[in-house]
Amino acid sequence: MAAPTKEVVLKVRDVVVSFGKKTILDHLDLDVYRGEVLGFVGGSGAGKSVLMRTIIGLIPKVQGKIEVFGVDLDTATEEELIAVEQRWGILFQQGALFSSLNVRQNVQFPIREYLDVSERLMDEIAVAKLEMVGLPADVQEKYPSELSGGMIKRVALARALALDPELVFLDEPTSGLDPIGAGEFDELIKTLQRTLGLTVYMVTHDLDSLHAICDRIAVLAGGKVILAGPMSEMLASEHPWLKAYFRGKRSRDGGAAKDRK
Amino acid sequence: MNGEAALTGTRTGDRLVLTAGGAWTAIHAHDLEPLVDAQAQSSQPVRAVDIDIAGVNRLDTFGAWLIERLARSWSARGIDTRILGLRDDYRVLFEEVHNSNLKPLPPPEKTSRIVDALESIGRTIVNIGHATLLIVQMLGAVTVVLGRAILHPMKFRWTSMVTHIDRVGWQGVPIMLLVTFLIGCILAQQGIFHFRKFGADIFVIDMIGILVLREVGVLIVCVMIAGRSGSAYTAELGSMKMREEIDALRTMGFDPVEVLILPRILALVVSVPLLTFLGSMSALYGGGLVSWLYGGIDPDVFMARLREAISLDTFLVGMIKAPVMAFIIGIVACVEGLQVKGSAESLGAHTTSSVVISTFLVIVLDGFFAIFFASIGM
Numbered sequence: 001m002a003a004p005t006k007e008v009v010l011k012v013r014d015v016v017v018s019f020g021k022k023t024i025l026d027h028l029d030l031d032v033y034r035g036e037v038l039g040f041v042g043g044s045g046a047g048k049s050v051l052m053r054t055i056i057g058l059i060p061k062v063q064g065k066i067e068v069f070g071v072d073l074d075t076a077t078e079e080e081l082i083a084v085e086q087r088w089g090i091l092f093q094q095g096a097l098f099s100s101l102n103v104r105q106n107v108q109f110p111i112r113e114y115l116d117v118s119e120r121l122m123d124e125i126a127v128a129k130l131e132m133v134g135l136p137a138d139v140q141e142k143y144p145s146e147l148s149g150g151m152i153k154r155v156a157l158a159r160a161l162a163l164d165p166e167l168v169f170l171d172e173p174t175s176g177l178d179p180i181g182a183g184e185f186d187e188l189i190k191t192l193q194r195t196l197g198l199t200v201y202m203v204t205h206d207l208d209s210l211h212a213i214c215d216r217i218a219v220l221a222g223g224k225v226i227l228a229g230p231m232s233e234m235l236a237s238e239h240p241w242l243k244a245y246f247r248g249k250r251s252r253d254g255g256a257a258k259d260r261k
Numbered sequence: 262m263n264g265e266a267a268l269t270g271t272r273t274g275d276r277l278v279l280t281a282g283g284a285w286t287a288i289h290a291h292d293l294e295p296l297v298d299a300q301a302q303s304s305q306p307v308r309a310v311d312i313d314i315a316g317v318n319r320l321d322t323f324g325a326w327l328i329e330r331l332a333r334s335w336s337a338r339g340i341d342t343r344i345l346g347l348r349d350d351y352r353v354l355f356e357e358v359h360n361s362n363l364k365p366l367p368p369p370e371k372t373s374r375i376v377d378a379l380e381s382i383g384r385t386i387v388n389i390g391h392a393t394l395l396i397v398q399m400l401g402a403v404t405v406v407l408g409r410a411i412l413h414p415m416k417f418r419w420t421s422m423v424t425h426i427d428r429v430g431w432q433g434v435p436i437m438l439l440v441t442f443l444i445g446c447i448l449a450q451q452g453i454f455h456f457r458k459f460g461a462d463i464f465v466i467d468m469i470g471i472l473v474l475r476e477v478g479v480l481i482v483c484v485m486i487a488g489r490s491g492s493a494y495t496a497e498l499g500s501m502k503m504r505e506e507i508d509a510l511r512t513m514g515f516d517p518v519e520v521l522i523l524p525r526i527l528a529l530v531v532s533v534p535l536l537t538f539l540g541s542m543s544a545l546y547g548g549g550l551v552s553w554l555y556g557g558i559d560p561d562v563f564m565a566r567l568r569e570a571i572s573l574d575t576f577l578v579g580m581i582k583a584p585v586m587a588f589i590i591g592i593v594a595c596v597e598g599l600q601v602k603g604s605a606e607s608l609g610a611h612t613t614s615s616v617v618i619s620t621f622l623v624i625v626l627d628g629f630f631a632i633f634f635a636s637i638g639m
Contacts (some may be wrong), residue, residue: 014601025431030353031417086288099502099603099604099605099606100604100606108380115287115288115290115291117290117291117294117323118486121290121294121323121326124326124330124362125322125323125326127361127362128322128326128357128358128361129322129356129360131360131361131362132361133358137362137364143604144603144604145602145604146605161322163287163288164287164322164323166319191353194353195353195354195357196321196322196348196354246346260599
């Protein structure tokens with residue numbers, strides 16, 4: 001389905017990851033193209049988060065090759081790795097905000113570390129980023145422990161976007177949000193993706209998110225990507241797991257669209 | 262294609278045309294900001310400003326904001342400002358930054374140093390009062406739970422207590438033995454060195470015996486326990502508090518004091534006297550060894566002299582103090598653990614104050630014991 005002209009931002013080839021004797025990812029291949037929103041789905045424990053953490057280098061792989069922006073992460077030098085890390089942003093499932101820094105300092109952290117800019121510009125950029133993710137400027141002085149779950153996700157997203165990355169990894173961005181909040185968050189991701197021209201790699205379980213904002217969906221089962229394509233392909237597939245997932249009781253076609261928790 | 266970011270100004274009549282070019286992105290922000298500020302602060306008399314950004318080939322939030330800041334600096338002075346050559350794919354980003362930072366940043370609150378100093382003194386005093394109250398409260402809660410445990414011994418969490426005795430007592434034996442042994446050696450060496458000057462080497466044995474059994478053994482063990490086990494208690498309870506585990510216990514109808522705190526404190530109360538005994542023996546052994554090797558006092562002489570110098574009371578004084586101090590260390594550690602708030606910093610702060618407060622209280626208590634034992638003639 002991918003037109004040959006599209007630029008591949010993230011290329012995963014033949015990746016194997018195992019914990020002890022258990023193989024989680026089994027010769028997995030995946031491409032992510034520039035400017036798309038890729039939804040990554042799979043059963044609980046199928047290894048969605050493992051793949052994300054492998055790509056960003058938190059889990060070692062047994063074999064395989066991962067290229068981000070055309071840089072092979074295994075053979076890259078320290079400088080190349082840092083350059084890649086400045087071009088991606090990561091939203092962890094629980095937010096992973098630094099608990100001893102306030103919201104402003106959290107958002108400014110990567111800017112302060114990587115760019116040499118004035119305090120004034122940092123303050124203004126922090127406000128701009130917070131307003132982009134839909135937070136009022138007066139949350140700046142609050143600490144992560146004083147924020148609600150939805151606000152933590154938003155601040156974490158603002159931090160992930162602090163350096164204006166080209167590629168954003170989102171690990172279950174809408175989990176733990178109420179349906180309205182989740183819908184708003186989807187909108188936000190779509191808007192930001194358009195505004196900043198982001199490529200979004202999103203691990204999710206949220207069928208509404210998949211319908212609403214994903215250009216393409218990749219399905220992980222049995223340690224492999226069994227299908228990658230737009231929603232129409234997912235709905236047309238006769239694979240039993242896909243049928244159960246996209247056409248099951250809780251799916252839109254199952255007639256229970258409002259059944260979301 | 263990513264030419265160096267640039268900003269140049271040309272004047273035609275009373276119209277200023279600023280031409281931006283290159284990559285206006287985060288990595289160039291360091292160079293762009295002075296350019297923008299220089300243009301924004303120039304006080305040339307102009308009536309209209311055009312910012313031409315057609316030459317910008319890459320743009321992100323940083324670049325867009327800097328252009329917006331430049332535009333605002335003119336329009337704030339009532340000068341007609343236009344942004345020209347805006348590409349369609351940048352339009353959304355510009356709208357976004359155009360609507361941000363509308364309210365000026367609140368100026369940092371200014372306070373006088375004297376007021377700050379007074380405030381911090383006041384806060385410290387209030388905190389001390391608060392901490393004392395919490396300790397008293399915990400004493401009460403533990404006593405109630407202890408009473409309940411005595412009435413229903415089957416309900417007491419023996420397994421938990423034994424686990425903690427293993428961690429606090431048994432696993433602590435080697436380091437306690439080593440430290441007290443070294444202290445015994447040092448006391449003997451210093452004693453012999455100085456007492457020898459007036460030929461009183463033999464009294465070193467009296468000094469070691471009394472000092473070790475009454476004070477040093479129990480104090481060293483308690484300070485070590487506060488650092489080794491008190492801090493661990495605080496950190497454990499603190500991280501359980503942070504992850505809402507303690508709230509979960511409470512909602513299931515369990516009393517955290519009964520489930521978590523009483524077994525921990527009783528484990529300390531059992532372990533510390535045992536460790537004190539072992540530590541005192543180890544210190545005496547070290548003292549004897551050094552007296553023999555360094556001071557030339559035969560082990561037989563040492564034993565005989567020791568038997569005369571100390572009585573059962575000397576030994577008891579040390580041993581009576583041990584469980585009381587263990588109780589205080591446990592109470593302080595648990596109180597501090599339950600005070601931990603959401604952040605990692607708070608966990609660190611409370612672990613620190615757990616060790617500091619319990620060490621302090623151990624020494625203060627030791628002073629009270631000294632007065633008490635002196636007045637009853639022990």
